Amino acid sequence: MNAVQRLFGFHGGVKPAYNKEAATGLPIAVAPTPTLLVIPLHQSIGGIPRPLVKAGDRVLKGQRIGGADGNVSSAVHASTSGTVVAVEMRLMPHTSGLSALCVVIEPDGRDEWIPRQPFDFRSATPTQTRDYLRDTGVVGLGGAVFPSYLKLNPGKLGKLHTLVLNGAECEPFITCDDLLMRERAETIIKGTLIMREMLSAGQVLIGIEDNKPQAIAAMEVAAQAANAAAGDSSIKVVPVPTRYPAGGAKQLMRVLTGIEVPHGKRSTDYGLQCFNVGTAYAIYEAIALGQPLISRIVTVAGNVERARNYEVLLGTPMRDLVALCGPLPDTDRVIMGGPMMGLLMPNDEVPVVKAANCVLVGSRKLFPPPPPEMPCIRCGECAKVCPSDLQPFEMYWFSRAKIFGKAQEYNLFDCIECGCCAYVCPSRIPLVDYYRFAKSEIWARELENEAADVARERYEFRLLREEREKQEKAAKLAAKTAAGREKAAAALAEVEQPAVTPEQDAKKALIAAALERARVQKAQAHPENTSNLTPQQQAEVEAIEARRAEIREMAKPHLRQDD
Amino acid sequence: MFEAILVMALGAVVLGAALGYAAVRFRVEGDPLVEKIDAILPQTQCGQCGFPGCKPYAQAIAKGEADINCCPPGGDEGIHKLADLLGREFKSLSAEHGIEKPKSVAVIDEQRCIGCTLCIQACPVDAIVGAAKQMHTVVAPQCTGCELCLPPCPVDCISMQPIGESVETWKWKYPVFKINPTQREAA
Numbered sequence: 108m109n110a111v112q113r114l115f116g117f118h119g120g121v122k123p124a125y126n127k128e129a130a131t132g133l134p135i136a137v138a139p140t141p142t143l144l145v146i147p148l149h150q151s152i153g154g155i156p157r158p159l160v161k162a163g164d165r166v167l168k169g170q171r172i173g174g175a176d177g178n179v180s181s182a183v184h185a186s187t188s189g190t191v192v193a194v195e196m197r198l199m200p201h202t203s204g205l206s207a208l209c210v211v212i213e214p215d216g217r218d219e220w221i222p223r224q225p226f227d228f229r230s231a232t233p234t235q236t237r238d239y240l241r242d243t244g245v246v247g248l249g250g251a252v253f254p255s256y257l258k259l260n261p262g263k264l265g266k267l268h269t270l271v272l273n274g275a276e277c278e279p280f281i282t283c284d285d286l287l288m289r290e291r292a293e294t295i296i297k298g299t300l301i302m303r304e305m306l307s308a309g310q311v312l313i314g315i316e317d318n319k320p321q322a323i324a325a326m327e328v329a330a331q332a333a334n335a336a337a338g339d340s341s342i343k344v345v346p347v348p349t350r351y352p353a354g355g356a357k358q359l360m361r362v363l364t365g366i367e368v369p370h371g372k373r374s375t376d377y378g379l380q381c382f383n384v385g386t387a388y389a390i391y392e393a394i395a396l397g398q399p400l401i402s403r404i405v406t407v408a409g410n411v412e413r414a415r416n417y418e419v420l421l422g423t424p425m426r427d428l429v430a431l432c433g434p435l436p437d438t439d440r441v442i443m444g445g446p447m448m449g450l451l452m453p454n455d456e457v458p459v460v461k462a463a464n465c466v467l468v469g470s471r472k473l474f475p476p477p478p479p480e481m482p483c484i485r486c487g488e489c490a491k492v493c494p495s496d497l498q499p500f501e502m503y504w505f506s507r508a509k510i511f512g513k514a515q516e517y518n519l520f521d522c523i524e525c526g527c528c529a530y531v532c533p534s535r536i537p538l539v540d541y542y543r544f545a546k547s548e549i550w551a552r553e554l555e556n557e558a559a560d561v562a563r564e565r566y567e568f569r570l571l572r573e574e575r576e577k578q579e580k581a582a583k584l585a586a587k588t589a590a591g592r593e594k595a596a597a598a599l600a601e602v603e604q605p606a607v608t609p610e611q612d613a614k615k616a617l618i619a620a621a622l623e624r625a626r627v628q629k630a631q632a633h634p635e636n637t638s639n640l641t642p643q644q645q646a647e648v649e650a651i652e653a654r655r656a657e658i659r660e661m662a663k664p665h666l667r668q669d670d
Numbered sequence: 671m672f673e674a675i676l677v678m679a680l681g682a683v684v685l686g687a688a689l690g691y692a693a694v695r696f697r698v699e700g701d702p703l704v705e706k707i708d709a710i711l712p713q714t715q716c717g718q719c720g721f722p723g724c725k726p727y728a729q730a731i732a733k734g735e736a737d738i739n740c741c742p743p744g745g746d747e748g749i750h751k752l753a754d755l756l757g758r759e760f761k762s763l764s765a766e767h768g769i770e771k772p773k774s775v776a777v778i779d780e781q782r783c784i785g786c787t788l789c790i791q792a793c794p795v796d797a798i799v800g801a802a803k804q805m806h807t808v809v810a811p812q813c814t815g816c817e818l819c820l821p822p823c824p825v826d827c828i829s830m831q832p833i834g835e836s837v838e839t840w841k842w843k844y845p846v847f848k849i850n851p852t853q854r855e856a857a
Contacts, residue, residue: 565795
């Protein structure tokens with residue numbers, strides 16, 4: 108080990124029973140491909156990806172089946188080759204028990220990959236690299252599933268001094284990162300080097316809780332090898348004291364660097380960024396091997412005979428996974444995540460998703476129902492253990508009384524829902540449930556207010572538009588009437604004016620004179636062809652003239668009608 | 671004595687000038703109370719309160735011409751907020767103005783729509799698109815669920831559909847339970 112790294116502390120924290128030994132005895136096994144994969148499209152924070160396949164399509168392993176939608180979103184891929192059976196609503200791995208759009212794939216057993224090519228991130232622009240990582244679906248695998256491409260941005264400073272790699276894994280029962288570090292340390296370091304280059308980061312600090320000596324040793328060897336290759340000592344593996352929640356990003360950064368990221372600020376503003384070790388592994392696979400994120404390491408532990416870590420294809424039903432480990436007969440629930448922060452699943456048919464670091468099998472014996480909630484006695488124990496330096500009892504009172512504005516004033520949204528406060532509460536108050544309730548109510552209100560603002564704006568615009576249209580119509584009508592009046596006036600003037608002006612009089616006299624002249628000329632003129640006619644010709648002409656007169660007489664009424 | 675009157679008069683002139691200047695310089699445009707009331711109202715623009723929109727209702731409340739319990743979409747929560755703002759007593763929703771319904775959006779049955787444009791003219795937030803003799807459709811995210819498009823439709827092809835819960839809009843339940851004695855026995 109290098110020179111002793113100075114460690115800092117974080118406020119509060121608890122030491123629950125870790126229960127990690129059961130699943131660390133065996134190496135990571137590859138879980139068999141299930142008969143049906145149910146892959147939810149929404150597996151990360153942000154926009155819901157659009158489905159890119161339809162029922163009946165054949166898909167290859169690693170083929171994109173959901174395209175990222177919006178600024179914050181991440182793609183989803185087929186975990187194996189097969190046929191898309193349906194794109195339909197299926198039960199989600201979510202406490203609500205609600206359904207969401209999933210792609211159901213029937214594997215064909217051939218496990219046929221799409222063509223895979225390494226991505227040359229060194230010659231690509233940062234935007235191209237981020238787009239690539241978005242389309243390979245890499246998200247934070249510590250449990251928050253925040254799209255990694257958004258975090259691989261050095262931020263305002265343009266470079267970071269420290270990249271923190273989170274291998275603390277502080278929650279009881281979960282050992283997926285532990286096993287990953289023991290078995291695949293080299294790959295994790297390779298992924299870390301890629302991330303470091305993208306972030307222009309200086310040193311790398313890998314924080315691992317000191318209850319994982321084997322993982323620390325393995326990572327130490329890999330880090331030394333990388334340091335030796337680079338000829339420096341910029342990658343350091345740092346054992347941190349075992350105390351829940353040392354694996355919280357802010358807590359680990361504080362322990363390793365002493366920097367506390369304040370409310371409303373980003374860690375990159377302070378030259379820091381933190382990634383889970385599983386994310387580093389996924390980034391290596393995506394960049395160096397061209398493999399999108401289609402599987403993850405999942406710990407199956409709790410009320411089972413053989414707890415173990417499995418490499419699981421995303422979309423595998425939890426039931427299949429639990430069946431591999433021999434669930435005990437009194438099993439009555441499945442929890443995604445650990446006992447402190449995990450979410451109770453509606454049943455065991457829900458699929459493994461990117462957020463599922465652990466499938467915890469529970470029973471009444473293992474997790475007895477909490478004793479009835481008692482009144483808060485204001486002992487302040489919760490404030491003593493809060494790792495975010497909040498005042499949980501204040502937030503509890505205001506959440507319980509539904510005074511959400513006040514709860515927010517006590518920085519409810521800085522709560523990481525670690526559960527330390529509820530763990531130590533002597534009155535057994537499920538404090539985190541209150542915070543989750545208050546948070547979701549505040550979010551809903553926020554959305555409602557936004558919708559109301561849009562409606563107000565649209566309504567006011569409509570009123571404005573109606574007013575404008577009315578005015579335009581009135582203006583048009585006025586213009587039309589004015590034009591009509593002018594025309595009528597002009598016509599009237601034409602009728603009335605001739606008698607009045609002398610000029611017009613003169614004109615009329617001229618016309619009359621001309622007409623008179625024409626009449627006289629006509630009377631004097633004799634058509635040449637009618638002189639010197641024989642009596643016979645004369646008679647013929649007369650007959651014709653008579654017929655013409657007759658016809659004219661007959662046509663008169665018709666002509667009049669035409670007039 | 672004369673001096674005292676002069677001093678007081680001078681004081682009055684100076685203060686009066688200051689107040690007059692302040693009245694011009696810091697003049698508040700519009701009625702801030704109306705804005706505050708309008709911010710609480712749900713902006714459905716449904717007219718169930720008897721006023722042609724949320725703003726006119728807010729103005730009527732501010733003037734004291736309307737009661738605070740005439741807005742069914744705002745529900746009890748809205749009345750509580752108005753009561754807090756105006757320092758009045760809470761009243762339950764007035765029955766003559768309607769009942770609080772779950773949030774819904776209008777949906778046009780596109781097979782039956784004849785393209786008469788009547789609903790487009792009725793929509794207070796311009797959330798229906800279409801043209802004469804062309805099919806119309808509702809832009810769901812902008813629909814306030816006011817139901818004003820229902821009566822003008824000559825073929826009754828518009829229906830109100832409640833907005834279902836999705837994983838994204840699901841809310842954690844209020845964790846205060848009644849203690850169920852059967853549960854304890856079972857344990």
